[in-house]
Amino acid sequence: MTDPSETDPKGGPPAGADVPVLRGRCPICSKAAVHAYRPFCSKRCADVDLSRWFSGSYAVPVVEPDDFEDESGER
Numbered sequence: 001m002t003d004p005s006e007t008d009p010k011g012g013p014p015a016g017a018d019v020p021v022l023r024g025r026c027p028i029c030s031k032a033a034v035h036a037y038r039p040f041c042s043k044r045c046a047d048v049d050l051s052r053w054f055s056g057s058y059a060v061p062v063v064e065p066d067d068f069e070d071e072s073g074e075r
């Protein structure tokens with residue numbers, strides 16, 4: 001007897017799994033964030049973050065295929 005409404009596997013993020021961001025801290029310089037520029041402390045840091053995005057520093061983490069050279073022998 002399982003109640004389907006009890007646990008929904010695709011019912012959104014689990015409780016406690018909040019945004020992985022240091023609350024109240026500027027991710028650029030770790031100063032206290034300003035509400036107007038959240039999560040940054042100033043427009044300058046927001047611009048820094050934005051430029052990082054454009055420069056590719058924040059690119060999606062690359063998952064290196066472990067079995068890329070599979071034909072070269074087994075490990």
Ligand SMILES: [Zn+2]
Binds near residue numbers: 028031042
């Ligand atoms: Zn800052």
